[in-house]
Amino acid sequence: MSAKITPIRSAAESALIDRFPALKASLPGLPALRENAFAAFAAAGLPTRRVEAWKYTDLRAAMREAAPLAARPNDAEITVALKGHSPLAGQGVVTLSFVNGHHVATAGALPAGVSITPLAKALAGGHPLLSRIGALKLVHGDLALSLNTAFMTDGAIIHVAEGVTVDGPIALRFVTSGATAVATAARVLMVAEAGSHVMLVESHEGQGALAHQPNTALEIIAGDKAVVSHVRLGLNSAGAVALSTLTADLGSETSLTSVNVALQGAVTRHQAFVRFSGGDARAQINGATLLSGTQHADSTLVVEHAAEPGGESRELFRTIIDDEASGVFQGKIIVQPHAQKTDGRMASNAVLLSESAAMYNKPELEIFADDVACAHGATCGALDDELLFYLMSRGISKAEAEALMIESFVGASIDFIDHEPIREILHALVRDWLQARAARLNAEAPTVS
């Protein structure tokens, strides 16, 4: 029939492909891993709508140009980058700061039983855990992660020793900054050994409106009976095309809670790939996304139950979409043939606040075992009129009633975080978002005389 068509490379694809051979020599460590990841990317190119996993986020269109990979910032640049206030400042017992994907500072004392090595150092000088980077085999592979693997510059390897309970969160602050748009590729590996308890919080901050292209990845490997909680806050620059990936490999009877709060960035995609490698593990994966203007945010999730008993997974994604913004939820629960007794429940709820907002839901199930309970629900619609009426009939103004409903709606997802100060900070950020919305509405509203 028709001949195989050679894809026409976009400017960004060509730039990335041209860039790799030169960068390869200067990027530290793991040449084979980088090479393979890059080959996977080069073969496929940037994903478009025709790639099923990226159906609703056309990365090729969003990333017309490939911003140059950021070089290590100098002292003056670091000072400028870290000057701004970080919402999660002071929350970590130890805080690692990264500017443009390069580790620049560590503050606070390292808790007992925890070791942290900057990734660049580990890559250059060797580290016993290096072989665990990229070790989790994803069911479908992933192009964003491949790009991160090929270009990773720096990051951290965090090791939590067996049975250790870390007293307070380990915080990671990523700032993207510069006079022109840059691409970054930070990578963090956290190995929580058996029986350990640890909380990891990340904030991704970007200044100004520049179209930065951060692409970060966090890999969590949880040993048997480990308890890991993870919070990610997305506050990218207004023009950013930001990609982030979480992979988690769960041992027997582990517990993972991960909450992603996405607020800023022009086009953002957060993906979570969670594998239940050991029996009877438990995971709660949540998302809270608030969008306005022409923002586009994508939450993609693949949960693979691969052991018996299949364990319990719960997913709750809440999305608020205003103006002409668009939200995406793609979730997939895979139950492998032997993962009997799996109990998976996935819910995506979206509230559209404006006529032109759009939501795309794709909650998938792929089940090969017959003794499981899996369910998914997806809803989207406007704020409930009846609830609004109820509140207004009690003397609350419409704007206030809406704000209350929105805060409690996304709060349901945030409240799974077992750390009150951080939960409060996130709630405050939601309230800031609501205030900005109220200000927008006030500016638009005709003056009543």
Added chain:
Amino acid sequence: MPAVQETIDQVKAIDVSEYKYGFITDVEMEKPAKGLTEDTVRYISARKNEPAWMLEWRLDAFRRWKTMTEPTWARVHYPEIDFQDIYYYAAPKMNGAPKSLDEVDPAILDAYKKLGIPLREQEILAGVEPQNRVAVDAVFDSVSVVTTFRAELAKAGVIFCSISDALQEHPELVRKYIGTVVPVTDNYYATLNSAVFTDGSFVYIPKGVRCPMELSTYFRINEKNTGQFERTLIIAEEGSYVSYLEGCTAPQRDENQLHAAVVELITLDDAEIKYSTVQNWYPGDANGKGGIYNFVTKRGDCRGKNSKISWTQVETGSAITWKYPSCILRGDGSRGEFYSIAVSNGMQQVDSGTKMIHLGKNTTSRIISKGISAGRSQNTYRGLVSAHRKATNARNFTNCDSLLIGNQCGAHTVPYIESKTSTATFEHEATTSKISEDQLFYCMQRGLSAEDATALIVNGFVKDVLQQLPMEFAVEAQKLISISLEGSVG
């Protein structure tokens, strides 16, 4: 939880090894050489004595088809199809068109008798109450053998005939509507069908007419190495109503046969079409040898305001099913419904679902899908619900349940829910307990367990539609409906 024994038994009763319609009818057939070229398309068109515009339309489709590639996104796997190794036309030999049933080859009549399809009007009249009569269009391989009750339907103004006859008798109607719901280049198989379609039914219900009886088409693939390319076109004018049923079977053969149909439905203001299918093509044997590849494009266009299209399907046959009966809800206030039960067994692969495309204001749709997979089969529900920016107050409710029997099969759900207006309310629900709390409470108050109540509500709901199928078609369906929902997963 795993499926209950009763369910397992019921599914076993319709296992691939139990296929009842696998006999072969020995009739002398007329067919052109194997393969597909422009000449094949010309041959088919000439055989049917079609108007010149129809041939042009077919040739255009054929040229476009040559530039297309087979879709691979569905969760089905099969060896590459050699489109040159198929007969595109096969008709029982006869001298001219049969004027009455007496001129039809008795072997063919016998085949339909074995299948339990009544082709003689008097026979139907003899045993059944008049209100339960069904007019049948019987399609044998590539041609329509007979269409019953044509005269009586004509009295009501209803046109019910094969699409070949319609091209002779009402070419202006066919020309006006064909390809307006499923465009020629809609997809690979629809384009192929547009080039080589042979027979199928044509229904036209005039303004304000409620069709006096059920209409049905019975498709039978008999000849080996043939493909069946049916084309059905149903038009319901303003304020009319029709219920249409479709049944299909094929003999047990070792090779895979292709069935690529296109069905187009059009409802104008306040009209309603109810389209029901009992698909029972040969599913292949327990090892996956043989069976029909069922690659079908079915789509309804609610063109008028307050019009309604409902699809009901019971899928038990075919080696591979690739089928998404859809509704385009264009008219304001129009409504689309999709009720499906798909049972896969043996090595069957089902990838089926629906699309509800909300374009008009106040449009509503409902999707109820039950998939049951056993043996080593794979059963996928794939559905799209979308609301256009102007589809204010669109509403959709989707419920899809799947049930697995054994751990060598798979059940998959791939729903796409796209909302571009805040006034649309879409609910995709996969937990059986949340159908309607009120109804559930009512049933439980009367002593039913939560599970019994749920089964009762969902089954009762689907039954409503299925019970309207005539008995000939409904036996299989009724049996399946009684399968409990116990152990189902979203």
